[in-house]
Amino acid sequence: MTPFAAHVYAERRRRAAIQAAEAGLDGVLVTPGPDLVYFLGYTPAAVTERLTLLVIGAEDPDAAAVVVPRLEAHDLELGAVGGIEARPWSDGEDEHAVAARLLRDGGRYAISDAAWALHLLGLQRTLRSASFAAFTRALPMLRASKSPEEIARMAAAGAGADAAFREIVRRPFAGRRERDVAADLAELLLAHGHEQVDFTLVCAGENGADPHHEASDRAIREGDMVVLDFGGLADGYGSDTTRTVHVGEPTAAEREVHDVVRAAQQAGVDAVRPGATCEDVDRAARAVIDDAGFGEGFIHRTGHGIGLTTHEPPYMVAGETTPIAPGMCFSVEPGIYLPGRFGVRIEDIVVAFPQGVPGLDDAPEAAVRLNTSPRELLVVA
Amino acid sequence: MTPFAAHVYAERRRRAAIQAAEAGLDGVLVTPGPDLVYFLGYTPAAVTERLTLLVIGAEDPDAAAVVVPRLEAHDLELGAVGGIEARPWSDGEDEHAVAARLLRDGGRYAISDAAWALHLLGLQRTLRSASFAAFTRALPMLRASKSPEEIARMAAAGAGADAAFREIVRRPFAGRRERDVAADLAELLLAHGHEQVDFTLVCAGENGADPHHEASDRAIREGDMVVLDFGGLADGYGSDTTRTVHVGEPTAAEREVHDVVRAAQQAGVDAVRPGATCEDVDRAARAVIDDAGFGEGFIHRTGHGIGLTTHEPPYMVAGETTPIAPGMCFSVEPGIYLPGRFGVRIEDIVVAFPQGVPGLDDAPEAAVRLNTSPRELLVVA
Secondary structure, eight states, X not given: OOOOOHHHHHHHHHHHHHHHHHTTOSEEEEOTTHHHHHHHXXXXXXXXXXXXXXXXXXXXXXXXXXXEEGGGGGGOOGGGTOSEEEEEEOTTSOHHHHHHTTSOTTOEEEEOTTSBHHHHHHHHHHSTTOEEEEHHHHSTTTTTBOOHHHHHHHHHHHHHHHHHHHHHTTSOOTTSBHHHHHHHHHHHHHHTTOSEEEEEEEEEGGGGGSTTOOOOSOBOOTTXXXXXXXXXXXXXXXXXXXXXXXXXXXXXXXXXXXXXXXXHHHHHHHTOOTTOBHHHHHHHHHHHHHHTTOGGGOOSOSEEEOSSSSSEEEEESTTOOOXXXXXXXXXXXXXXXXXXXXXXXXXXXXXXXXXXXXXTOSOTTSEEESOOSOOSOEEEO | OOOOOHHHHHXXXXXXXXXXXXXXXXXXXXXXXXXXXHHHSOOOSSOOSSOOEEEEESSXXXXXXEEEEGGGGGGOOGGGTOSXXXXXXXXXXXXXXXXXXXXXXXXXXXXXXXXXXXXXXXXXXXXXXXXXXXXXXXXXXXXXXXXXXXXXXXXXHHHHHHHHHXXXXXXXXXXXXXXXXHHHHHHHHHHTTOSEEEEEEEEEGGGGGSTTOOOOSOBOOTTOEEEEEEEEEETTEEOOEEEEEEESOOOHHHHHHHHHHHHHHHHHHHTOOTTOBHHHHHHHHHHHHXXXXXXXXXXXXXXXXXXXXXXXXXXXXXXXXXXOOTTBEEEEOOEEEETTTEEXXXXXXXXXXXXXXXXXXXXXXSEEESOOSOOSOEEEO
């Protein structure tokens, strides 16, 4: 992944400190994974039981420190991010004590969602008066609004996924296995700028009724609806798009379900307006499906944030009352699932109210789709 | 990975319950990763923010339950493991409340090391009177002693890694980049029964002085010591072996360092005797290196347990006073690292006191190496 400039990382740490202070926190504790990539552009070669922990104090984010296994300390290129001190620890030392020295008695800290329980429990044991909250609960929206530089990467990832879709629908479906089409999709994502393929779901006929079906040996046949849901990382940022195609001419009933999902997806995107909340997007998409009588068949939330990870806040789900803010990137992906028959899902990543992103900021009060593959029901061979 | 028979999983749950009760715990909480593979033979397609949690009560391990996202519930083939009830939860539900209903007020539970902080904090918040301990602290040795069936898989993994080594040393080193040799090693591991390559470290000359150097564009040259450390998973179980080779004839000084490491490694293996503790293995290997005057150059622990993961208890490190028990599988891998010059490490996986494993149980009071590649300093071209 292309690193960002040092000032970008410094600015992210400062924003985290401000948000932490506003939330009544003394700082944020960051472990390997997307959070650490966000703040340091760093991923250990392997995530093991050895503790790596970036500590950003709410009061002095320019003097952050990172606890790191001594063996891995030299992999950290702290020069590139500026102002961060390494605190190496060696096998046999109590790494939680090393980390605790950077924290305050009675302090309250946000900690990365995916931090290991082993380490959280170690910190809790070592610093009994401190308290901890999961990052996405304490500071859910810290990574949610993307900068123009990040949005440009998200747009490139989306364009790569769309290019993969354009090619896959020209290839034959009937007679091939779901697994074969999935392998093609993976190859196409890599050919179109992705460095990592995270999922290539190919769900034919009755398998489409399972939103999490992946790809099996089932042969695709004439008459199948086929849900294609695929994505990965391109220059560190995620793509995720879904289209449902039909092998040969669809029936009127199949067309109807697809039309409902398409209208629901449009309604979800249209609901992204200044002042709207995340649950408004879910409600708008769901209303279309409910009104058409398919409410029972829409069994998941309408969307999820995306960025350095495929799933991150904000979630487009009932109860999520966070207002949609400029630069938020998330999926809008309603679906209808008819057990034993087929499923339909249509998914685009959208960015809310983009500004300062060349080519995307014509409508700064609306959502802009980062996926532009056709949303009508395509017929494949 | 080939599943084990249902009674194997049931027996593992029962042993966990017994150990939990002995440790004063009310049960164990298992999240995706090696622990869940151990107890259920199950890995979700993707580990996301959605909670999957197996709860094994200390009092009734035959009535375990697994909290699982509704979308993934059908991926769980509970028939194959017997006696486990699924507790699906849907988006929008409070999954920690669903899990907490399976726990006792005031209960004390072990939880997988790599459980997400998000979920541990969710459980702590939901069930304030409960307390939690990391699996490897509360029940460190639960997975440490392998069954004959597991040891047979470990032995096959080790044999595959040795076969890769036999082939790599016949290929040219001089003039190729570390990265090229690493790619060859990865390919050879896959060719020899591995389904996953976890690491292929190739560390030439001065890079060998960094135990965690991976592989770079540095060209390997005549006169280089080259550390090769590689492994992965074969039928679910880990391999991990290191040999240090020399391109062309080594100097007397290089031979001396290699001899010391080889003697240290032998001493570590010899220290595996009934009644010995893990730190005894570290002490024995370290003494040889200290006595030869290279103590400053041995900057890591002597070994780590291995099984479903590459690093797991028991650790061969000062302070680890756990007695070595029959069936424990761990690495013995001392090294000497001379900054700016070169490094030497020799690593075998050993199994302690194997019984009931055809071909390995001739010396039931000793360690048996699962890697049998030559340990003398091999000269490569």
